[in-house]
Amino acid sequence: MAFNLQNIFSIFISVCLISSFFANHSLASPYDDELFAYGGFATALGTWYGDPNGAGSGGACGWADDVKSPPFSAMIAAGNARIFLQGKGCGECYQIKCNRQPYCSGKPVTVTITDECPGACNNVDYHFDLSGTAFGAMANPGQAYNLRNLGQVDVQFRRVPCNYGRTRIAFKIDGSVNPYWFSVKIEYADGVGALRSVEIAPAGTQNFVPMTNIWGAVWVANVNPSFKGPFSFRLTSTDNTVLVARNAIPSRFVPGQTYFSHVNF
Template sequence: MSPHKLLAITNDIGGFSPALATWYGDPYGAGSGGACGWSNDVQSPPFSAMIAAGNANIYLQGKGCGNCYQILCTRPPYCSMNPVTVTITDECPGACNNVPFAFDLSGTAFGAMSSPGQADNLRNLGRVDVQYRRVPCNYGITKIAFKTDPMANPYWFALTVQFCDGNGGLSSVEVAANGSQQFRLMKNIWGAVWAVDVDPSFRGPYSFRLIALNNEQVIAINALPFGFVPGKSYYSLVNFRS
């Protein structure tokens, strides 16, 4: 069977749609969380380097951060025909937007699409036509984490939200100070970074109400302590349904 016939068949199965896949960074590297604000966290579990940068139609001006996709490579003999799951943690600008949908995978994630012994040969292609579909995120036992911005201070409260199961992306983040039932709406200033102006009377521990893009919501009570360390991650006890 020719690659063209095989591609035509996979266009019609399992809700997959055509896209372009490339890779960046080190061949065995983790990529980046740069445009979503997750920096080098992509190297560690539960991301474990299985990430991708999306073009404009995937990154969605930051609203795509945290969304999960299955990527299926169908090119013999290089590809295993088994889909891999990646999380969007970065943006791929420029040439990635020459096609409607493009994923720039970490070297590790790109190689994971390969047949045994074909990882380097697949990476040597540089780019390959793939199939993709949106899937629920599932980070196992990992709960939602809040990573405080390194520049957070008593007058500017900012953080990123990580490891959301289910829909992955967030439409709204609200924060409440110690003992308060009044949640303040935070603003998505870029990527997965949310911020709100406060004053020193706005003291922790802090609780959060998160609303996913599908309108599911969770409340993380006292997820961030008073006297938090800027730049540190704090894990809650909750997550969305996966």
């Protein structure tokens, strides 16, 4: 009997340990991972897409050709699934460098995640598909063409705070908004760069209404004709920092237009 009880107890302990292991891993978020803390460099595969001196794309995050202009200035990258995070990685910033000689300078360049690299990009744990401009920026002087000609190179990366200088958070209104549906793309967030939640309030109130993140950096809310601007926004970043952008969008806004707030993280 003692032998059987001991075996049963051992099995019980083993089941508890296994359950704990899977529970801890299933509850872990990408933001708990050491690779996504501000720390040392990890390894990844680096490639480039688009024109050799091009800006890549902001398509999967909703920013379209905004990546060509400051403050992105073509220094962007598409990330694979573990970086793009189904759009939750939009706006995060990374330092990326390569050391392959004689092509690479070994000096890090800073890029913003603005796009997704799907399919074969997920054959490795971490894959950055940089714009031609950003990929070439990793090169030694005179070696940008030769570096791009390699097609791919092993890189080191680390998460860093975003810093867009004097640029404030911007709100780009969807071209198809109507009195019952409001949609906005949010750009240029400093700090962690990505947003956990967004709320919108109409003129003269503090009654913030939750918005839904439908894809990338696109947030929407169901409204009604009485919901009028100027609109204020309460933004919560993925590190739970809260920021309020008051009267960021005027009452007579133009669909498709971008409006800059007076604040940033």
